[in-house]
Amino acid sequence: MTLSETAATISPRSALARDKLMHTAERLYAEHGFANVSIRRIGEEAGQRNKSVVQYHFSTRDDLIHAILDRHMAAIEKHRISMVAALGEPGALSLRDWITCVVQPSIEHHIDLGTPSWYGRFLAQTVVEPTLREYTIQAHLKMPSFRRIEELGYPYGPDLDRELVVQQGAMIRQLIVHMSAELEADLASGRADHAAAERSWRRLGDNLITAIYGLSSSLLGERR
Amino acid sequence: MTLSETAATISPRSALARDKLMHTAERLYAEHGFANVSIRRIGEEAGQRNKSVVQYHFSTRDDLIHAILDRHMAAIEKHRISMVAALGEPGALSLRDWITCVVQPSIEHHIDLGTPSWYGRFLAQTVVEPTLREYTIQAHLKMPSFRRIEELGYPYGPDLDRELVVQQGAMIRQLIVHMSAELEADLASGRADHAAAERSWRRLGDNLITAIYGLSSSLLGERR
Numbered sequence: 001m002t003l004s005e006t007a008a009t010i011s012p013r014s015a016l017a018r019d020k021l022m023h024t025a026e027r028l029y030a031e032h033g034f035a036n037v038s039i040r041r042i043g044e045e046a047g048q049r050n051k052s053v054v055q056y057h058f059s060t061r062d063d064l065i066h067a068i069l070d071r072h073m074a075a076i077e078k079h080r081i082s083m084v085a086a087l088g089e090p091g092a093l094s095l096r097d098w099i100t101c102v103v104q105p106s107i108e109h110h111i112d113l114g115t116p117s118w119y120g121r122f123l124a125q126t127v128v129e130p131t132l133r134e135y136t137i138q139a140h141l142k143m144p145s146f147r148r149i150e151e152l153g154y155p156y157g158p159d160l161d162r163e164l165v166v167q168q169g170a171m172i173r174q175l176i177v178h179m180s181a182e183l184e185a186d187l188a189s190g191r192a193d194h195a196a197a198e199r200s201w202r203r204l205g206d207n208l209i210t211a212i213y214g215l216s217s218s219l220l221g222e223r224r
Numbered sequence: 225m226t227l228s229e230t231a232a233t234i235s236p237r238s239a240l241a242r243d244k245l246m247h248t249a250e251r252l253y254a255e256h257g258f259a260n261v262s263i264r265r266i267g268e269e270a271g272q273r274n275k276s277v278v279q280y281h282f283s284t285r286d287d288l289i290h291a292i293l294d295r296h297m298a299a300i301e302k303h304r305i306s307m308v309a310a311l312g313e314p315g316a317l318s319l320r321d322w323i324t325c326v327v328q329p330s331i332e333h334h335i336d337l338g339t340p341s342w343y344g345r346f347l348a349q350t351v352v353e354p355t356l357r358e359y360t361i362q363a364h365l366k367m368p369s370f371r372r373i374e375e376l377g378y379p380y381g382p383d384l385d386r387e388l389v390v391q392q393g394a395m396i397r398q399l400i401v402h403m404s405a406e407l408e409a410d411l412a413s414g415r416a417d418h419a420a421a422e423r424s425w426r427r428l429g430d431n432l433i434t435a436i437y438g439l440s441s442s443l444l445g446e447r448r
């Protein structure tokens with residue numbers, strides 16, 4: 001079921017139950033890990049009496065996880081679309097602008113979510129679990145804003161070692177996903193100051209942009 | 225039970241069974257994920273008829289996972305100890321030497337393991353799962369070779385923003401762990417050339433060192 005089909009065909013009460021299940025699943029998975037949370041417990045903690053409620057709304061655990069992912073990606077996509085639209089012409093794109101368009105939308109999304117949030121730790125698990133990894137990566141890469149960034153072209157130009165570019169892309173992805181999960185965990189545990197959460201997210205965003213700028217320049221050479 | 229107690233007190237036959245269980249668990253976890261592999265299945269696929277064989281040898285799933293981790297870390301530690309011993313005096317330590325001592329030992333360990341291996345994907349899951357994350361990070365940081373690297377001092381000197389240094393350390397850890405898991409998965413699936421595995425590992429090591437050099441210089445400033 002796609003998001004639009006869902007909205008068109010299910011009742012408000014059913015939509016509410018789905019929503020509650022998704023939030024509960026995300027929280028439990030983030031706090032305890034995929035391996036330590038059963039489908040049945042998700043239904044129970046979402047206050048549903050029917051023991052097959054998750055199967056009824058989502059068929060399988062993976063469908064439930066995909067639905068949670070899709071919703072966050074749609075929210076991040078909105079941020080990225082507006083950032084990409086504000087970019088100049090391809091030739092004028094700086095490396096720092098390019099990196100900012102990759103990093104900042106998910107930082108803004110984390111700020112929108114408030115504290116505590118669970119998405120960061122949830123996402124880190126989906127990119128690591130073998131059965132979910134490919135779906136997660138492909139779902140991100142097929143977003144229109146990412147395709148637009150591709151059309152604009154990587155600011156270093158086309159004459160680069162393809163394998164090195166792929167590895168650089170993977171490094172950027174690992175840093176964004178796993179550093180966000182780590183800050184989220186620190187905020188949730190009180191190790192990072194709850195009241196200064198937005199400032200912590202912005203600082204992480206700035207540090208990621210600076211780090212990825214250095215990493216990219218070092219790996220692919222300075223801009224020609 | 226520590227590794228040395230294990231060696232001193234259990235029979236050869238029992239040690240063999242433990243070994244088989246650890247290898248089987250690592251492989252199944254790497255290929256299917258923690259969430260999709262039961263303790264019972266590990267015993268079965270290790271060819272054990274007793275349904276409680278894992279509990280008998282390891283008490284809990286976490287103890288089993290810790291035992292697998294400890295064994296790999298001991299092997300990596302051997303590589304790092306000899307690299308650290310070959311370093312010059314603290315004052316002479318270059319940033320590239322420092323990064324090489326952090327990155328290269330786990331690359332050498334992956335080459336020792338051969339192809340296919342499972343440790344990389346296994347480790348990536350332990351640093352992401354909430355109940356295992358802290359153990360995994362602490363187990364690495366308390367290794368004597370890491371303490372020795374600390375004594376030698378970070379080559380940028382002591383007058384740095386502490387929070388930035390911690391974040392840089394976390395970025396380095398994420399890159400090593402998750403990029404290794406990704407290459408291992410590519411080698412296992414045939415997406416990367418099996419016959420050229422050692423070359424791929426060495427290239428990943430070189431790229432990580434180059435990337436981390438750029439990341440560190442960009443984040444903490446050029447060397448004074």
